[in-house]
Amino acid sequence: MTQNNTNDATMSDEDLQDLVASTDTGGRNPSNEQVVKLMAWVALAWSIFQVWIASPFPFAVGWGIFSSGDARSIHLAFALFLAFLAYPAFKSSPRRRVPLLDWCLAGVGALCALYPLIADSAFIDSIFGIRLSNRPSDPNQYDIFVSVIGIIMLLEATRRALGPPLMTIAIIFLCYTFFGPHAPELIAWKGSSFGGTMDHQWLFSEGVFGIALGVSTDLVFLFVLFGALLDRAGAGNYFIKVAFSLMGHFRGGPAKAAVVASGMTGLISGSSIANVVTTGTFTIPMMKRVGFSAEKAGAVEVASSVNGQIMPPVMGAAAFLMVEYVNIPYFEVVKHAFLPAIISYIALVYIVHLEAMKLNMQGLTREGPQKPLKWVLVSWAMTLLPIIALCGGLFYLSEAYQILQTMEARLAAVIAVMAVQFGIFSTFKKKASEETYAKNISVGAMVLGNLIVGAFGLFFAVDILESLVSDTLFPWVISLFLLVAYLILARYSSGYPDLVMDDPNSPVLSLPEVAPTVKSGLHFLLPVVLLIWCLMIERKSPGLSAFYAAALMIFILLTQRYVFAYFRGEGTMGKLKQGVNELIEGMIAGARNMIGIGIATAAAGIIVGAVSQTGVGLKLAALVEFLSMGHIILILLWTAILSLILGMGLPTTANYIVVSSLLAPVIVSLGQQNGLIVPLIAVHMFVFYFGIMADVTPPVGLASFAAAAVSGGDPIRTGFVAFFYSLRTALLPFLFIFNTDLLLMDVTIMEGIIVFFVATAAMLIFTAGTQGYFITKSKIWESAALILVAFTLFRPGFWLDYVVPPYDDRPGSEFAQIMGNAQVNDELRILADGQNDVGDPVTLTMIVKVAEGETGLDRIENYGLELLVNDKGETFVDGIGFDSAAEKVGFDYDQVIVDVGVPMDRPPRQLFYIPALMLLGFIVVWQRRRHAKGTQNAQA
Known part of the structure; x- marks a missing residue:
């Protein structure tokens, strides 16, 4: 096992928490207990308000119903108030107290955010005789004054919470709005009055209170809260431990486990930086321990954590914005985004494998006898089984329901699923008697297999139940069903010890066993299953789906301590109170996590408002067209570069809003002028991917700085290595612009499965080509040939167009x-x-x-x-x-x-797979011979 010298310049746990806090939740920690309680109560009130407006209860009781505009005002008021209290103005500003000026700014900012609601209320109308909605595009002096103060407050809160980049971009666009008529002819516009601009930006739903803030209010908060509650319940640590138990024994095991853990954490996290620190404090020291340098260990964590932002269902909140901007159902957004994200993660695991092979690394040891080869293969198969099953079937489940229209067909499906589950259980139970390690792997595989297969049976069973009971009774029946399922899973999981968060600085001598680790937190999967059910099968709105999942998570947080203690025969005294405290802490954490996102979406609304008012998007399209000289590849390259520049230093949500508002129309218009018809979702995915890449790219890659703080490595070098690892993510947007099959657009189930396997193979080959290592170290011509093979597998139609015009x-x-x-x-x-x-x-x-x-x-x-x-x-x-x-x-x-x-x-384009695979076979044979010769020489 190779051991590198480690850099001792790592940050302490307290420093790391301060880094995350200063970036995501606010770096101020007042010593005054009353101030701390006030901030906590405001955050808790924000969470309660958001849960209330997302629930069906206001409409059921006929009270507490807020319009979309009113809810956005209240949402921004909470965000601004907490931002000025939680984020210090400067590095030298006090951290242990809140200055009087910040109290004033917090109050003024909140009142300005509430002004559109107050000025349009019946109370104000009764006093002044006029409402805001009765004077559209005709603001009075009070409207203009409050709008100016409100924008200033928002820009200052943006600077504090998110740093200068987003604030600077917003100011530039405001200046362009005012001084555009005097700008050079290439970017000049006719201009607008001062009052007209303030009216457009603050008083109505075109600027600050536009679509972006609406998505933050209606959707993002509930998903961020859901993730915070899951993490507070222990699901974050559970995901990390499961990943290490499954992957830690392979070559470079800790790094592979970091990739999987970051992928699972990314499902519930809206921040790449928080993802880096959450999983990185555990994974980076272990990666360094098995031989990775500080920069490479940090880069692996950065690449995997940033990839969490492209992983459905949350995608750093971008999925919900795409629903509004592209005007397609949420289900379709997730369907299109899933395959590229999975392929990117598989390729990253392969990058880690190649790095481990280069350095001849070994995995961590597992307790018990060593594994024979056949059980290594079983372990790999069971690790990949959930991925393959999801790719091949999950997003076509609703289509399969169309086939199962009759009761007889549904009953037959349930019986078939039960038979498959029984077969899985019998097979692995028989195999488990062969040896101890086999038992460990087989039980873990059985649990995973039954979860996947059983989920399909559960979907069918619930569908049958829905057809048998009335609409009024069905929600109560489902609630009872969920309660029983929760108690059964809790009873089962309580038989295994709770997973304890390991000390990342202590040596890890062995890995946790698979079966006990997986079984210890099965109840955490129930809210995730409910979320997927509501989104994918019931096709409920994302907001309502998140509410149901969050409601179940609230119930689990309240009761899990008591239920587990009861089933274990331990004392239950004080367990319910502990659950209440953990629930309150989770809801406060969820609100604190939303401060930056709420501010970001509002500030990005200034940019969106300026774009819609000035038409600057057309000017940008003209600039890109001039620089690209009409070549479509150059158009995409320049758009990618501009996305990287605009995305520097921005959080995921603001990042997507900015690049999609400015650059998505550029690709659509210029592509149409140059013979390329691109679906709008593919365009938005393109700019989103490259905006996300800005979190990696030096010199402003915030995630790279966070990882370097954990690893003690150089942040710029970490960023460059992470960018090199992320080339496979940068390749995907270009590919699905030209080959929309990767987005599962207009493909059948079988075509989707074939696309998954071919695209995955192509991405792994591309990864080997760019890493310069396949079976052994590659020569330059071999790397080039591998990239050529990958390109052909990804886009065989490119060569066919030269042979036979379309x-x-x-x-x-x-x-x-x-x-x-x-x-x-x-x-x-x-x-x-x-x-x-x-x-x-x-x-x-x-x-x-x-x-x-x-x-x-x-x-x-x-x-x-x-x-x-x-x-x-x-x-x-x-x-x-x-x-x-x-x-x-x-x-x-x-x-x-x-x-x-x-x-x-024309002949099928897949014919070009034949020469590509022949070239790949030649490279395999050539490298195997060279590898065998090198091995013989080393032994001699």
């Missing part, structure tokens, strides 16, 4: 004739000359799906187009149906149709 180009005058000869639902590519929003000539590319109709003209009309032929014989657009398919794809008046592309019969 379209046969016909003149626009034949459009009607081609439509008449085509089959219904065939896709034609149309090139049309027109003008952009500023009157410059452009050529647009549109994909037209052939509509129903007897003749070509009928089909064109049914599609929503009216065409005319001018004196020159040109076919141009004379009319467009409202909300028609033609309008949605980009047709506009007076566009001239210059080219119609008819799809050509």
